[in-house]
Amino acid sequence: MKNEHPMNPTNSESDNPPPIEEEIPGEEPTKRDFTESVEDAFKTGAEDAKKAFEKAIPKAREDIAKGVHDLAYAVSYATIFGTELLKEITPENILDGLRDGSNAGRKAAEEVVRERKENAERDKRSDEHGGDSIDDDEPVTV
Numbered sequence: 001m002k003n004e005h006p007m008n009p010t011n012s013e014s015d016n017p018p019p020i021e022e023e024i025p026g027e028e029p030t031k032r033d034f035t036e037s038v039e040d041a042f043k044t045g046a047e048d049a050k051k052a053f054e055k056a057i058p059k060a061r062e063d064i065a066k067g068v069h070d071l072a073y074a075v076s077y078a079t080i081f082g083t084e085l086l087k088e089i090t091p092e093n094i095l096d097g098l099r100d101g102s103n104a105g106r107k108a109a110e111e112v113v114r115e116r117k118e119n120a121e122r123d124k125r126s127d128e129h130g131g132d133s134i135d136d137d138e139p140v141t142v
Helices: 031-089 092-128
Strands: none
């Protein structure tokens, strides 16, 4: 067994071990005794915490996975149930209005996207020509 005392930099077996300090009853513990006690307490606490953490991780993962599954189930169930129920109890004119509104919203969004792309392309061309050029296809407002 190697002598691994922190005050011994060589850590070889041929070195003499450090002297053992005997506690005398009624004598106060030394700084070294206190430091060693605190060090041992930290090591023991860290080992215990690591063991507890390693045991808790698999359980926490299971609980999170189950929670995510249950949440996804509830969202999909509520969505489909609500949609199917609305289909059955909603008058046809409301369904037509929802359908028409959806189509109009989609077309408006597509128009906004198209305009933004055109503006970006126009700005890019303007930057390439020095930034002050005016497109002949573009109306000028004064």
